[in-house]
Amino acid sequence: MASTGPNSKQAQRKAAMAVLAHSGAAAIAERMREIALPAHENLREPENGLVMLRGRVGGDGAPFNLGEATVSRAAVRLATGEVGFGYTLGRDAQKAQMIALCDAMVQSAALSGEVEAKVIAPLRAAIDAERGRKAAETAATRVDFYTMVRGEG
Template structure:
């Protein structure tokens, strides 16, 4: 099977969105302060709504409607024309707006590297550190069970 051509900018945006959605709103805002932001305006004000969450029995069974989850979305347009989108679980419209701004900045040729260095990289490092700490804490509570086999028989 032929693999579709992978766009490097699309991969960069996907990776950035993965990091940004797991970061706290305050941390994203603090990182963005270090960048000289270009003029921008909301293309879509932050708004919240519901999406249907679907599940599958055993992971591969028939799909069913599990329930609804609240989501927030926003869109930001830079003066140079790039439009960024942000979607997050929950009702945090400010976070959706900040993610949309980062998405637009990543598409900008002039600021993509700066956003990667000053926003995405520090947040990625914080996430990896938190995952490492959680793995260490989890490993400390691990219990190994051994079964002794009796020689009767």
Template sequence: MTTTGRNSKQAQRKAAMAVLAHSGAAEIAGHLADIAVPAHENLREPENGLVMLRGRIGGDGAPFNLGEATVSRAAVRLATGEVGFGYTLGRDAQKARMIALCDAMVQSTDFSSEVEAKVIAPLRAAMLAERNRKAEETAATRVDFYTMVRGEG
């Protein structure tokens, strides 16, 4: 595989993981039910843990430990050999497993287009629609402030 092909595959995988991480477990499960899930095994059973969140004052200051967040993670291997990893904020082990399964399927030449069309694309559309709805709702409450100059003086 060429470097360009590898980079585009990584970009596709990164975009898919962003959509899956921001989607609900029920929505992912609903879309996964529409496709024939290939044979797979759990490399790492879903588990919960903590990660340290780092922050910076003003975005460019010295980094500091902000606090901890709960995460769930899982790893899955398809029968064809592709390995997928799933991480999500919170204590949702099944969501982490479904993300790992989708990650492995995105890497597979046999399942990539199907998981993109039937799982990732509908979730992306729903996510963008929700984002636009919230932006319109926020814009409706926006107040423009201006300063009037008095004519005295």
């Protein structure tokens, strides 16, 4: 990132969390094997729970409870003091733990470059490639409709 202010760090963290949330647990684990994991402690053991999903309906956007979704969450603290949080849809405690650890490492000045280069960037590239593949697959089935104007007169 060009800037090193708090807003750029927050944007970097937000982008990393989006990539991790859209990646599979196996892919994250595979990428994390390539880096040395720092000493850390669990602030919140990985656990499963429910969150209420809210929707909006009507012209005025009146909120309503749509239903519940299962989530897993975890929190870790690095030995250097950075705290990371991990949330993921579903019942995957290991993925929530890995996301929390990556979140803490992204905040660390000493570790953020390595975790970005060896974990986040390859996962982002895989997500982009999959989206491109799906877009190409969808575009192949596109049908363009047109109407010919009849020349009655």
